Each structure stands twice: as C-alpha cells, then as structure tokens.
Amino acid sequence: MRKRIVFTGGGSAGHVILNLALIPTFVKEGWDVSYIGSINGIERDLISKVEGVTYYPIATGKLRRYFDIKNMKDPFNVLKGTYQSYKIIKKVKPHIIFSKGGFVSVPVILGGRLNKVPSIIHESDVTPGLANKIAIPFATKVCVTFEDTIKWFKEKEKVVFTGAIVRDEIFKGNVEQGLKDYNFNNKKPVLLIMGGSLGSKKINEMVRANLTDLLELFQVVHICGKGNVKHSLHQVGYKQVEYLTDELPNVVAMTDIVISRAGSNSIFEFLALKKPMILIPLTREQSRGDQIINAESFRKAGYAEVLHEEKLSKDQFLTTIKNVYSNRDQYLMKMDDYEGDFSIQPVVSLIKDVAE
Template sequence: MNRIVFTGGGSAGHVTPNLAIIPELTKKNWDVYYIGSKNGIEKKIIEEAGIPYYGISSGKLRRYFDIKNLQDPFRVVKGIGDAYFLIRRLKPDAIFSKGGFVSVPVVIAGWLNRVPVFIHESDYTPGLANKIATKFASKIFVTFEESRKHLPEDKTVYTGSPIRKEILTGKREKGLKFAGFSNDKPVITVMGGSLGARRINSVVRENLDDLLTQFQIIHICGKGNMSSEHKNIKGYKQFEYISSELPDVMAATDLVISRAGSNSIFEFLTLKKPMLLIPLPRSSSRGDQILNAESFEKKDFASVLFEENLTKNSLYQKVNDLYQNRDHYLKAMKEYSSNETLEMIVSAIEETKSR
C-alpha cells in the first residue's frame, strides 16, 4: 500500500483543499498521514477527520519586522529536523503541501529524503511559504490559470481548485429549516472567512432594516462576533461557524457576501452562487485577495466592493445590483466546471507508484 503525507496550516484555507483530495486517495488504497503545527487550526480539523496527525515545531514567515522574526528561524530549522525524522519513519511515497508557514519544513524535509513533493497554490500569486517551497517541489498545481507566469514553467500545471464533494450534496429545504427561514424571500449568506470580518459584520448589521425587506440573511460572523442586539430579528440568523450543515446552507443561498479567499470563492463558483466579494485590504494582507477578486470580476463571476469603499449605502447598492443582474453572473459561471481538478491532481500523485 502506498503512503502519502499531507501538510498545510495556519488557516482553514490551507486545510480544506487537502480534505477534498484525501478521500480520493484513500479510495485508491493510499495510507494518509498529516504533518502540521503543534497547536494550529489544522490540528483540530484533521484529528476530527480521523487522520493520523503529527505536530512539529514551526515559525511564522513574516514580510514585516517583528521581534519574533529573531526566534522563528530557529523554530523553522527545528521543524525541518522534526519533519525529516518523521518522514524517515513514515516512509511516504509522496508529500502534498497546501501551503502556510508549517509546510516549509515538511517540504524541505521531504526533498532531503528524496520524496516527490507536490504543491498546490490557491491564490493568484504565491504566498511566501510557497515561494520558498517551489524550489523543492516536483510539481506545482495552481488554481488560477494566470498564476503560471509567477511560477517555474516546467513544474507548474493549471488544475483549478480541489472542491470537497460534500459541499455539492446540500438540500435547500434542509438549509432553510436549519436557519428557520421560509421560501418566500431569497437568502443572502454572509461569510467573512474562518475568523470572521468585523468591518463586514458591522456594515451588514447597519443594513438589516433595508435588506430584510427583500432578503433573509444567514450571517456566519466568526468566533466571538455574535451580536446580542440582533439576536431575535426575524429573517436574520447569526452563527459563529457552520460545519456539517454548510452544504445545506449553501443550497439554500441565492447570493453570497464574502471575503475573497480562493478556496471559498471557487466553492461558490462551483455551486453557481452570484457573489459580492469584499477582499482583505492591502493594509492587512499581501493583496492576494484583491487579485483573486479582480480575476473573478473580470470573468463576470463576481461583483467587487473594496473595503475602503464599504459603507452602508455602497453595500446596499451593490447587493441590489447583484440580485437584479444575477442572471448575467449565472450565465458566466455556467461555463465553469471543477470536475477534472481532483482527477488531474490524484493522477499526478498516482504516477509516483511507478517510480
């Protein structure tokens, strides 16, 4: 039986695509292991999925000055050592990395052990971790076709984003029942990423009086961001986080308001949900979400509202425009299919069997 080690962490976006690929490999009798950080978000997600998990030392790779930058290189070196001996013990036939700072020691350790390393880059341009990791990769998969110009041409393959099959299995009736909604009005789902988005949360709540005359709203607002003031408003339902019920919630959704993390927006695209994207601003990111959003806007997959232009009035206007023109977006999204993505990635990994 073949073995594979997955890695990636720091945010849910560096984990969920792995969860799309893992079931396809287990069907083909691969043993699956996961190496992540000792206390990162990936540990909880992977252990709940029943996958053997190993935590290693890891340091965050920052583009800005922080006193921790003096300590973290030592943590990265220790992480390489931890991962090196783990890989020697597990003897995998392949390593698959989804990025995030914890993946760098695993990728380097895999290369040192002469194990083929596969990387998937979700965003329009590679993050710092994947920029480092590409030097040690056998093959690099990308979500955006435009990303190839930022990566080594001989290693890079455009596949799209691996989508969890369970997200496609939702039932609208169950989603409406879960939220306590009726079929009388269309549903907007608001998502700010795994940690929420306070600015979006605030402006959405400012708009409730106007929006609720036309829509029902499911608001996934992030841990600690529930509002007691808006707890019992008819047609408005708040959640810190939705897990197993998310496929049903998405089936009940007519419009999405979201950040522009790559994994999420490709799930919305696969589900054919017209979306208003409010990307993280450059002041609090490297600008990857802005590029993701602009790419989707150019292809007529989404409408975009930059956070610096986000007000009560601008949000309300954008939502109404999106709903009025929803057929335009649905027509553009109809041409997109994610069916071949998993097949392409799994086939490339399966080729390691013959080596």
C-alpha cells in the same frame, strides 16, 4: 505494498479545504494517510474529524511581511519544525508529500527534501503565496488553479495546470434541510455572508450597520468568525455562526447570493454552485494582494462585483447587495459559460504518478 502519503497545509481553512477533498480518495483506496500540521492551528481541528488520518503536530513560525517582535523567534520555530518533520517523515516513510501551503508547510517540504521524498505543492491563487515561494525550489511539482500563474515560475517544467478543484460534498447540500436547520422559509431569499475562517471586523460592522434593511429583503446567514457572535442581535431571519464545516453544503445550497472574501477555494465553490457574489478582498495591508487579483478576475468574467474594504461605506454596501440580487440572472448566465469541471482527478492522478 501499501502506498503512504503525507498531507500538510494550514493556518487558515483555505489551506486545508483541498486536502479535505483529496484525503477520502486515498483512504478509500487503502493508502496510509498522515497529516503534519501545527500544534494549535485550525488544520488540527478540521483533520481530527476525518477518519483514517494520523495527525502529527510540529512547531512552526508565521511568515510575516511586517515588523513584529515574534519575527525574531519564529525562524527558530521553523528550524525546530523542520527537524520534527524530518524525523516524522523518516519514520512514516511516505511515497509522496502533498502541500496546500500556509506557513506550517515550509518545514514539511524541507523535511521531505532532506529525506529525499518527492513533494507536490498546490497554489490556488493567481500569484504564489510567501510560504509556497520559499518551498517551491524544494518541491517536485507545483499545481496551479489559474493558467496566468505559470508566468510567475522560472522552472516552468515543474508547473502543472490542474484548474479549480471543488470538494464533492459541497455539491451535496440540501435546500430544505438548510431552511429547516435555520428556521428559515422559502418565501424570502437567503444572503450568505462570510469573512473567512478568522472573521472580518469590517464586514461584520457593515452587516450589523445595515441589518434592519437587509432583513427586510433577505434571510441572513452571517459567518462572523471565532468570538465574533453578537448575541444581542439574535432575531428571526438572522443566524450568526462563528464558522461552518458540516453544515456548509446545506447553507450554500439554500443561498441566493453571497458576500465573501476572495480566497480561491471559496470563490470557485460559489462559481461551481452558481451563486452570484459580492467579493470584499483582503487589502494589501492585510495580505500580499492575491485576493484583490482573484476578485478582479471574477469581476471581469462577470461572476461577481467587487467592493474594496478601505473605501467601503454603509450605503455602498447595501446598494451593491440590492443591485447584485436584482441582476442575478446576468451573473448566472456568465457562470453557465464556465467550462471547468472542478474535478479532483487531475491532482489525484499527478500524486499517483509522482509517487511511483
């Protein structure tokens, strides 16, 4: 009998990337693969490009830590999504559910519990996210990237340390193809700037305020978020894109240093590919503070420098970029000492064990 698995997770690219890394293994091994996500979220766009996966959209609400009138309506969307998930899971009859988190995952984990289907949740950050905190009591196992995360759990027998996982395709980038695609040359270093799949107003402002100085030193790829491309700034050596999917491995391969948010998936990919980093984590007003903790752990390890958005100035931004590039060999030496292998195998094995 063919095994069946349901994946879930969404709201941002970070809540989908690990699923994209895992899905091909299960498709190749003949599993029936389904994905439950939101109706209009980024996960639907990303998963629609993957062969062998049936996508089921559900209603969902956003779990906010601040007052918003939508907070009155969203609990009903979560209930509706739970009912829809229950029906989908009852129909699909999966042996296992795997969740990467995000608010869309809560109804799916609840729907799985109601159908008595075991589930595994993956937590990438040092501290569990709000959606995962809600869903964890209903899950069978929880995978964590950082060993320090274990202390946040009461039911420690549920927790499995799997380490950082990096999708195979990110290692397959081609430097020459990346340079050709962006009409860059190999005489000037490449600076990659990414503010997350939704973009960052502050990071975009800093890049554009320093653009003339940056282009004297670097060729720049600027991932600025949906709707944030400024066409008046197009020029040689400066490439703006809303976001990258298939092209990303080639772009990262040709990159010398990176400016990024501090989501766990992205920063471990940069570590795996040995790209010195300048991390600008989401502020506590924008998040629960998980990116600040992630960024600080990478700074202490010597992989990155950290800039805090609320204190960021034009001069500090440019000076830090110059310093990190000048001292890049020191960051590369620290990265060489990292002992993890970034394999998906520990998670794949756990899924198969729980699905038995």
